[in-house]
Amino acid sequence: MISEANFSFVADLLRRETAMLCETGKEYLVEARLLPLARAAGDADVDRYVDRLRTDAAERARAVDALTINETSWFRDLAPYQAFTEVMLPHLLQTRAHRRHLDIWSAACSSGQEAYSLCMLLDENLPAGWTATIHATDVSPSMLERVQAGRYSQVEMNRGMPATRLVSYFTRVGNEWEVAAKLRSMVTTKQVNLALPFPPSATYDVVFLRNVLIYFDLDTKRDILRRVNARVARDGFLLLGSTETTLDLDDSWVRETAGRVVIHRPRPDGPHGTAAAAAPRAITTPTTLTATGA
Amino acid sequence: MSTSTAELSMTHVHAVVEEVWTTFLGGGDPLYEIAPPTDRDPAEQGSVWDAAITVTGAWQAAIVICLPDGVADAVTRAMLGFAPEDHLAPEDLIDALGELVNVIGGNIKSLMPGPSKLSLPLVARGPISPSTSLVEACRLDLGWGPHSLRVVVSVPADQDRDQQAEEA
Amino acid sequence: MHALIIDDSRTMRTILRRIVTELGYEVTEAGNGQEALDALETGIDVDLCLIDWNMPLMDGYTFVTRVRAEPRWRSMTLMMVTTESEHGQIVRALAAGAHEYVIKPFTPEAIVEKLELLGLAAREVPA
Incomplete structure (x- = not known):
């Protein structure tokens, strides 16, 4: 499971970028959402992937998107x-x-x-x-x-x-x-x-x-x-x-x-x-x- | 009515249950199909809750969801937005599980040709057996974290025979 | 803004209450169509009804037809929130005068987006 330090990094990132809150207890959710991205980026686990996030802005955008359950709507934004x-x-x-x-x-x-x-x-x-x-x-x-x-x-x-x-x-x-x-x-x-x-x-x-x-x-x-x-x-x-x-x-x-x-x-x-x-x-x-x- | 189009697909039932489950409970642990339990039978995991609903009309069926205490408790808390320390009354469980089987039942009903009508839900601690004139048409054993649950759809014996004859 | 939530399940009323309260609605709850009509008869000023279909005493479909027959309630917006999901049922509800239709299960965003379609929820203007 994702380390405490890495979880709080992701939570901070999410709050900064989307004003969404990601509270303690949601570690499993972060893990589940980021694991496919970690695999795609060639990282063995989510902790290594979060290390990548610290320096890679494009990857951060991808992670934020995955974490915000960005399901597409019809007529999005009207x-x-x-x-x-x-x-x-x-x-x-x-x-x-x-x-x-x-x-x-x-x-x-x-x-x-x-x-x-x-x-x-x-x-x-x-x-x-x-x-x-x-x-x-x-x-x-x-x-x-x-x-x-x-x-x-x-x-x-x-x-x-x-x-x-x-x-x-x-x-x-x-x-x-x-x-x-x-x-x-x-x-x-x-x-x-x-x-x-x-x-x-x-x-x-x-x-x-x-x-x-x-x-x-x-x-x-x-x-x-x-x-x-x-x-x-x-x-x-x-x-x-x-x-x-x-x-x-x-x-x-x-x-x-x-x-x-x-x-x-x-x-x-x-x-x-x-x-x-x-x-x-x-x-x-x-x-x-x-x-x-x- | 062509019975080949009226065939209840296990895959569709699974998709319906999955969709209802993840929508009510959020994107946490997924449901996964498990072999018909031997040691994981919900009935053997201590006490269980059964939630049932019936469909009458062009298609007839009884849908029963069987959940062990732990699952019933978790589902109810998730649906009502209760914290782990909040006290759950039996009425809370009965209401939440009733709505769960209502939504699953309604979506299963819409897989079949209509018009059919959904009954009001019935929730009990302990097993609910559908009427003896019904036979099991679809049974889904699902794992959820360390728990398991079961969804059973039963249909009138003649309706089931028609379907089997059509398939043969 | 005032919403009347009509569902025989207290759980579903709680879920819906949480969503519309966040949008700034005051909420009245009713356990079936008859209770909802009784609540309206007391003269409360309701902007939006969220209506289940299958309920004891009076179902949501009947409630919609009763409300649409009353000129004094013409300005109310009626949205079905139900597990009834056949194409024909949706057509029936719209023909009876429902304005929108959400099929259970739904995510909170689905309710908010439908209310935006109806002009009953303000979309945040992006910074």
Whole structure:
């Protein structure tokens, strides 16, 4: 079992990073959550893994994530999805009228809740004759298999799925719920390690890159944002997690606020422009989006 | 009604129990399947609690969960958020175990074709035997830390015969 | 904000009470649908009902239909919290006028997220 000193190190880390408390008596929980990570990092036991945490920031982020039982919710944080339907989609329906198709990237898609949440919004809001593809990518092949299967446990379904959408888009299969075929057919999957050069892909109209940059060190974060910038349509959108930002990381983005959400858009004067980052500005109507902060 | 779709899968029952268990008790010790006990029979670990519920309608069944004292106590404390030093009254155990079998029973019911209705739970210290017209359709012996517990689903003999005939 | 928790299990009422109290709710408990109607008849001002399905005397489904038939209770939000998890049962409850549906077992986050969907829990604004 984890040593007392190491347990209090982990408890302090958790309190500092998430304000979550991890009290004495939860040693078994810390042990159970960190052991798989210790194995993955090549450490013989959790104590040796905690020694690694003392010097490795990226590993600390992974450990914090594992300790916070970060189960993915449907429509996670709500506001980004509101911004999607109320701000981004109306804009794209105007500017993509010629091709009537949208390409959306769900990067680090995990078990697919984000991808299928977007599918539901598109199913409800895309006009007739329009199509959309959600390109779901993850580093983990087993996660991609889960996305393709589109099956979720009862406990997963409880997490943020509105009951009306549960009954319209899911059917029960044994003890799980299966997402409707018409939504599954909108999603393609591909294994992508964000830290490595991306394979060839479409230019995306919208990129959801939420709650994943925290796993990487500063240089990798910068590099990922730079490479994502090249894959986003010049008038497209990037969404990060609610606590993440491109500020001080990459100046090739313009930040705009929509309600409580910050939307990132490629800087119009080309990637990695020299102008100073624009201050966040409010988006009042979709049409104001065409004038970016120059 | 096709009985092949009405087959009660042991794997699904296990998944249901596991899901209810970890949700109520947090991500601590997992449940693991054990061989039908010889020396670990819950009935032989001192006194036991039985919690039972019945399903009537398109599918009929009795679901009984058998828990030794130690498990019943731990589950009740976890569900009610009681500290180890807090006193547990028998009414606390009866209420918490009743809700446990209600949630497990409801989720098992939803594995089968409906419509069916769930009874109110019945909890007793000591064994609850389903009606003699029922036969055992699924028995799950589970280990939890040093303890063990058992979930038994019994169905009417003719319902079980139909299923076996379909499988044959 | 005031929540009425309707469940015949005291254990379940305790679990739910703990969750909504943390969100700042005042709580009234009822052991079945009839008790809940009686509580409402006393004139308490309830914003949210968390409703079990299977209960003695009056089940949660009947409670929902009774509440929806009363214009004076129209502003109350009704959320089923039940082990009934068939697709058809969820459809029935929504058709009868329930606003949301949580299937037991649930984690505390599931309740909070559903209340956020309903605009009945304030999401913390990230720093």
